[in-house]
Amino acid sequence: MSAPDALAARLSEGASRLRDSLPAILQITVTAVAAYSFSYFVLGHRYPLIAAIVAINALGFVRDARPVRVLETVVAMTLGITLAEVLLLAFGTGALQYAIALVATLAVARFLSGNAAFALAAAVQCTLVMLMPAPEGGPFVRSVDALVGGAFALLATAIIPRDPRRAAMREGRRLLGEHVAVLLELSEALRAGSTDAAGRALSRVRATQPRVEAWTASVDSGLAIARVSPIVRRSRFDLERQRVMLAGIDLATRNLRIVARRIEWVLRDGVPRPEIADALARTAVAVQVLEESLRDVSQQPVARQAFAEIARHLEPGRVLPDAPPGDRRTYGSLRPYLVDLLTATGMGLGAARALLPGD
Numbered sequence: 450m451s452a453p454d455a456l457a458a459r460l461s462e463g464a465s466r467l468r469d470s471l472p473a474i475l476q477i478t479v480t481a482v483a484a485y486s487f488s489y490f491v492l493g494h495r496y497p498l499i500a501a502i503v504a505i506n507a508l509g510f511v512r513d514a515r516p517v518r519v520l521e522t523v524v525a526m527t528l529g530i531t532l533a534e535v536l537l538l539a540f541g542t543g544a545l546q547y548a549i550a551l552v553a554t555l556a557v558a559r560f561l562s563g564n565a566a567f568a569l570a571a572a573v574q575c576t577l578v579m580l581m582p583a584p585e586g587g588p589f590v591r592s593v594d595a596l597v598g599g600a601f602a603l604l605a606t607a608i609i610p611r612d613p614r615r616a617a618m619r620e621g622r623r624l625l626g627e628h629v630a631v632l633l634e635l636s637e638a639l640r641a642g643s644t645d646a647a648g649r650a651l652s653r654v655r656a657t658q659p660r661v662e663a664w665t666a667s668v669d670s671g672l673a674i675a676r677v678s679p680i681v682r683r684s685r686f687d688l689e690r691q692r693v694m695l696a697g698i699d700l701a702t703r704n705l706r707i708v709a710r711r712i713e714w715v716l717r718d719g720v721p722r723p724e725i726a727d728a729l730a731r732t733a734v735a736v737q738v739l740e741e742s743l744r745d746v747s748q749q750p751v752a753r754q755a756f757a758e759i760a761r762h763l764e765p766g767r768v769l770p771d772a773p774p775g776d777r778r779t780y781g782s783l784r785p786y787l788v789d790l791l792t793a794t795g796m797g798l799g800a801a802r803a804l805l806p807g808d
Contacts, residue, residue: 469616469619470510472611472612473508473509473510473611475609476508476605476609476610476611477504477505477508477509479605479609480504480505480508480601480602480604480605480609481501481504481505481598482501483504483601484497484500484501484503484504484597484598484600484601484602485497485500485501485504487500487597487601488500488593488594488597492593492597493586494584494585494586494590494593494594495584495585495586496584496585497584497594497597498577498594499530499574499577499591499594499595499598500594500595500597500598500601501598502526502574502577502598503523503526503527503574503594503595503597503598503599503602504598504599504601504602504605506522506526506570507519507522507523507526507598507599507602507603508602508605508606509522515606515669515670515673515674516603516606516607516673516674516677517673518670519599519602519603519606520599520603521562521564521567522566522567522570522602523595523598523599523602523603524567524599525558525562525566525567525568525570525571525574526570526571526573526574526595526598526599527574527592527595527596527599528554528557528558528561528571528574529554529558529570529571529572529573529574529575529578530574530575530577530578530591530592530595531589531592531595532550532553532554532557532571532575533550533554533574533575533578533579534578534588534589534591534592536549536550536553536579537550537578537579537583538588542579546579547576547579547580550575550578550579551572551575551576551579554568554571554572554575555568555571555572557571558571558572574595578591606674606677606678607674607677607678607679607680608678608680609680610674610678610680610681611674612681612684613667613670613671613672613674613675613681613684613688614671614681614684614687614688616667616670616671617664617667617668617671617688617691618687618691618743618744619667620660620663620664620666620667621664621667621668621691621694621695621698621740621743622740622743622744623660623663623664624657624660624661624663624664624698624702625698625736625737625739625740625743626740627653627654627657627660628698628701628702628705628733628736629733629736629737629740630653631650631653631654631657631705631709632705632729632730632732632733632736633729633730633733634646634647634649634650634653635647635650635708635709635712635726635729636726636727636729636730636733637726638650638712638716639712639716639721639722639723639725639726639729640721640722640723640726641721642716642718642719642720642721642722643716643719644713644716644717644719647709647712647713647716648713650709650712650713651706651709651710651712651713654702654705654706654709655706655709657702658702661695661698661699661702664691664695664698665695665699668688668691668692668695671684671688672685672688672689672692675688687746690746690749690795691743693793693795694739694743694793694794694795695793696792696793697789697790697791697792697793697794698789698790698793700789700792701786701789701790701793704782704785704786704789705786707782707785707786708779708782708783708786711778711779711782712725712779714775715775715776715779722776722779724768724769724780725769725776725779725780728759728762728763728768728780728783729783731755731759732756732759732783732786732787732790734755735752735755735756735759735790736752736790738751738752738755739752739756739790739793739794742794749794749795750794752794753791753794753795753796756787756790756791756794757791757804759787760784760787760788760791760801760804760805761804761805761806762806763780763781763783763784763787763805763806764806764807765777765778765780765781767806768780784805787801787805788801788802788805791804
């Protein structure tokens with residue numbers, strides 16, 4: 450890739466990332482300012498830095514914006530602040546006191562939670578309390594500010610939530626887009642008899658697990674937010690539909706890796722396999738329809754019918770009567786993949802398997 454093309458790609462990636470983050474930026478900004486203002490104007494705290502910091506860190510830019518995750522972050526940060534303030538009252542300031550406070554905070558946090566981020570959040574707040582000058586207002590004013598920031602962060606997940614349906618849909622389309630790309634690459638490799646092209650497709654499909662995990666986190670987070678936020682409660686139906694689709698696509702992704710491995714192996718002889726290539730190309734078109742159904746639910750039955758038609762003809766003995774056993778097994782490896790795709794459209798497992806012809 451040339452330097453101008455690389456720069457254009459980076460700019461495009463940055464613009465896309467910024468566009469996706471705008472709801473989070475708005476939510477974080479409003480919440481941090483609100484928490485700071487409440488501590489400053491209502492409680493009379495002169496420097497309520499902690500209130501804003503807790504609100505910002507509790508919300509963050511993570512995909513998992515579930516209230517329980519926000520609460521966990523708030524608890525961790527409040528724990529670090531409160532422990533540090535107790536030790537500060539007992540022993541005063543200094544490097545030795547800071548070391549004792551940090552050890553105690555990390556030890557308690559690790560005892561309470563297996564999440565490493567929990568302990569680190571507590572440690573950062575402990576550091577702020579131990580090393581920054583104490584604000585006016587007496588002991589534990591910073592603990593109160595932490596509770597204010599946490600309360601506003603939790604409130605923000607219900608009152609000004611990010612759009613959970615859109616975030617989940619974006620992750621789902623990215624994963625399905627990878628399925629389409631891999632299927633087309635494998636189809637071209639089969640037409641050309643290229644094991645190198647098949648190997649590239651295999652590497653690509655092996656790298657899809659983070660996309661599966663991203664979609665899972667987005668759907669789970671979206672459902673949790675929709676349960677507590679009246680503003681996005683209407684998203685629950687679509688998110689439940691995505692969860693059903695995700696279950697099938699998760700299994701389909703694993704089976705696509707098996708398909709890719711078989712194709713890469715059989716192509717080591719350099720012989721084209723146009724019949725298998727055609728089946729993959731047709732499947733790619735149907736997966737594109739399934740991807741579109743994330744935005745338009747009316748496309749879901751269209752995708753189901755397309756998968757069903759492909760499944761009915763997945764009969765290796767009839768399609769490849771004179772082919773070596775390895776080719777027939779490779780063609781037959783599409784059968785569980787199609788079953789998983791059918792379940793992703795909402796079809797029951799038994800009904801999907803019944804569509805496959807005997808062989």
